[in-house]
Amino acid sequence: MAKGKVTFNEDICKGCGLCTTNCPVNIVVMNTTKINAKGYHPATISDIDACIGCANCAMMCPDNVITVERF
Amino acid sequence: MAVVFQKTKGLTDKETHYCPGCTHGIIHRLVAEVLEELDILGETIGVAPVGCSVLAYDYFNCDMQEAAHGRAPAVATGIKRSLPDKIVFTYQGDGDLASIGAGEIVHVAHRAEKITTIFVNNAIYGMTGGQMAPTTLIGQKATTAPLGRDSSTTGFPLKISEMLATIQGAVFVERVTVHNPAAIRKAKKAIKRAFEVQIAGQGFGIVEVLSTCPTNWGMTPIKALGWLEDNMIPYYPLGNLRTPEEAK
Numbered sequence: 346m347a348k349g350k351v352t353f354n355e356d357i358c359k360g361c362g363l364c365t366t367n368c369p370v371n372i373v374v375m376n377t378t379k380i381n382a383k384g385y386h387p388a389t390i391s392d393i394d395a396c397i398g399c400a401n402c403a404m405m406c407p408d409n410v411i412t413v414e415r416f
Numbered sequence: 417m418a419v420v421f422q423k424t425k426g427l428t429d430k431e432t433h434y435c436p437g438c439t440h441g442i443i444h445r446l447v448a449e450v451l452e453e454l455d456i457l458g459e460t461i462g463v464a465p466v467g468c469s470v471l472a473y474d475y476f477n478c479d480m481q482e483a484a485h486g487r488a489p490a491v492a493t494g495i496k497r498s499l500p501d502k503i504v505f506t507y508q509g510d511g512d513l514a515s516i517g518a519g520e521i522v523h524v525a526h527r528a529e530k531i532t533t534i535f536v537n538n539a540i541y542g543m544t545g546g547q548m549a550p551t552t553l554i555g556q557k558a559t560t561a562p563l564g565r566d567s568s569t570t571g572f573p574l575k576i577s578e579m580l581a582t583i584q585g586a587v588f589v590e591r592v593t594v595h596n597p598a599a600i601r602k603a604k605k606a607i608k609r610a611f612e613v614q615i616a617g618q619g620f621g622i623v624e625v626l627s628t629c630p631t632n633w634g635m636t637p638i639k640a641l642g643w644l645e646d647n648m649i650p651y652y653p654l655g656n657l658r659t660p661e662e663a664k
Contacts (some may be wrong), residue, residue: 349420350417357431359435359436359437361436361437361630361637362437362636362637363437363637363638363641365638366638367596367597385436398420400420401597403421404421404442404600404601405596405597405600406441406442407434407437407438407439407441407442408431408432408434408441409424409427409441409445411421412421412423413419413420413421413422414417414420415417415418416417
């Protein structure tokens with residue numbers, strides 16, 4: 346059961362990958378099957394059930410793409 | 417469900433022009449979050465520099481003023497002296513503050529102006545395409561130091577925070593970084609303290625933030641974080657160099 350909910354404002358993601366570096370459960374990944382409005386592979390969550398809602402990903406994001414909610 | 421992280425009201429909705437993975441975005445957010453938390457967004461006037469952050473006035477949701485290259489502390493001095501009730505900060509990079517603006521930053525501290533400076537040190541000139549800056553590390557490659565910086569011809573990287581900490585009017589000096597979430601939390605605390613020092617009218621405060629420049633360092637944003645940790649932090653040690661209590 347997921348403890349957190351992570352929402353990505355995908356179209357403003359620059360695909361830098363900084364959000365993937367500090368996830369304690371390693372579920373933040375780059376979506377290489379998708380290209381956003383800016384032309385980058387946006388970040389996404391591979392397994393939302395594992396999310397603990399720590400907001401490390403959002404903390405690392407330089408572009409305020411990520412919103413984190415906790416149950 | 418509680419929101420634990422969302423974009424601060426201290427930033428406008430405009431998307432930044434910064435390169436992917438540039439930590440300017442994180443530092444902008446920290447400053448904006450502090451202004452929002454201290455509830456001084458409506459009272460704050462920021463001064464933008466020349467360099468990558470030249471367009472910072474588009475991103476901060478407070479009043480902003482652009483300054484000539486390196487002169488942000490002088491412009492901030494004028495604003496603070498004519499409007500002493502306002503909170504005034506400058507946001508400057510290392511090419512702006514440590515090079516052409518080295519005189520201004522020394523004398524704003526020397527005069528103990530009651531302003532706050534956010535100094536973003538990424539050890540290179542970013543906007544102009546990766547030339548060597550005074551803060552470029554020995555051996556670090558830049559377009560004007562293609563074989564790496566050589567101390568026999570170009571000297572040694574300038575430690576601005578240590579230099580300013582010797583000036584009595586600089587009552588708050590701290591060096592922080594933003595390469596991981598723990599460091600980001602510490603950086604935010606330091607920035608908050610620097611603004612509190614200004615609100616209390618204690619003197620000049622500066623927070624030096626080590627930052628990455630993936631584009632001009634020639635590496636991926638993730639590798640750049642590692643390079644910062646392995647190379648910059650040993651030369652530019654983190655921590656507080658001066659607090660108002662010590663400055664008395």
